[in-house]
Amino acid sequence: MNTSSLLIRSTPESISNSMLNGLPPVVDSESLVLVLGTFPGSQSLQHGEYYFDRSNKLWQVLLGVLEVSSALPYHQRVAQLLSHRIALWDVIDRCRRKGSKDRDIKDPVANDLITFLQNHKSIKHIIFNGEDGRKSASRWAKSLIPEMFELPGIEIHRFTSTSGLNTRYTVEQKVNCWSEIRNYLVSPNNSDVNS
Numbered sequence: 167m168n169t170s171s172l173l174i175r176s177t178p179e180s181i182s183n184s185m186l187n188g189l190p191p192v193v194d195s196e197s198l199v200l201v202l203g204t205f206p207g208s209q210s211l212q213h214g215e216y217y218f219d220r221s222n223k224l225w226q227v228l229l230g231v232l233e234v235s236s237a238l239p240y241h242q243r244v245a246q247l248l249s250h251r252i253a254l255w256d257v258i259d260r261c262r263r264k265g266s267k268d269r270d271i272k273d274p275v276a277n278d279l280i281t282f283l284q285n286h287k288s289i290k291h292i293i294f295n296g297e298d299g300r301k302s303a304s305r306w307a308k309s310l311i312p313e314m315f316e317l318p319g320i321e322i323h324r325f326t327s328t329s330g331l332n333t334r335y336t337v338e339q340k341v342n343c344w345s346e347i348r349n350y351l352v353s354p355n356n357s358d359v360n361s
Contacts (some may be wrong), residue, residue, distance in 0.1 A: 180209065185273070187260045189216060190283065192244050193253035199291045199350050200283075201228070204303040205258040205274075207266035215240045216254050219266065221330030223337050224295060228252070228328075230341040251351055252291065255282070257306045267331075268302070276310035283317060291350040292320060296327035321350075 189206050203216075203224075210218040225243055226236040226276055234246045239344040247254065262275040283289055292314075294304040304324050307314055315322060325345045335343065 185260050185262060186211060188256050188258060188277070188339065189214065191253060191255035191277075192216065192247065193255070193286055194248050194290075195286070196249070196251050197286060197289055198251040198352075199254035199255045199347060200255060200286075200289050200302050201293045201294045201295055202279075202307070203254075203256045204268045204306055205256050205261055205263070205271060208265070212290060216244075217328075219330075222328055223330065223340060224328040226328075226337055227331065227340045227344050228347070230337075231345050251288075252347070253286070255361075257303045257310065266341070270305075271306075274306060274310060276307075279307075279311055279314050283314075283320065290320060291304070292322050293347065293350075294322070294324045296332075302327070323350075 186205075189210065192311070193200070201224075206216060207219050207222065210216055212218075229236040229238075229243060229246060232246065232250050234243075236243065238246065244254075255277060256275060257279070258271065258274045259277040262272040263270050294302065294307070296302040302324075304322075314320075323346070325346070326332065326340055328340055328344075332340075
């Protein structure tokens, strides 16, 4: 029997027709800020790490704001975010997509952000990674879960995209834009958590 005829080869078309599942949130009970992207890129899904593709400067920008090296291994970068009370997740839980571009997302299903926020009451700020574009995280959120924008006690912010496709800003300018996050990293008793 010729077993090679039984092999099923994945084509780009079959990959884009398969439902892709996102990553679990990076969060703990002390998180104050939730940074929301749209959906992990293909390299992130393959490696199980948020923002694995180094052309996206999220780690360099966010850890630059926090004055922490972005060269740390992934688990240490995640630990640094959590120690600064920052959580990561995405608007979309699963979708079909060929490649990594948000504009190619089809059949999106949202993460249950309402229940998530009810279960993580310490979160007071949501920052959308990407303020521009028809298919930005905030636009997907408005389309899929508009009630999220009505939640009492939660402030919504849109920061410039850390994507490598956002060439309007240098990394240094993106760090400057994202430095506003420091204002949200204050504990309820008004002591700065970075000090």
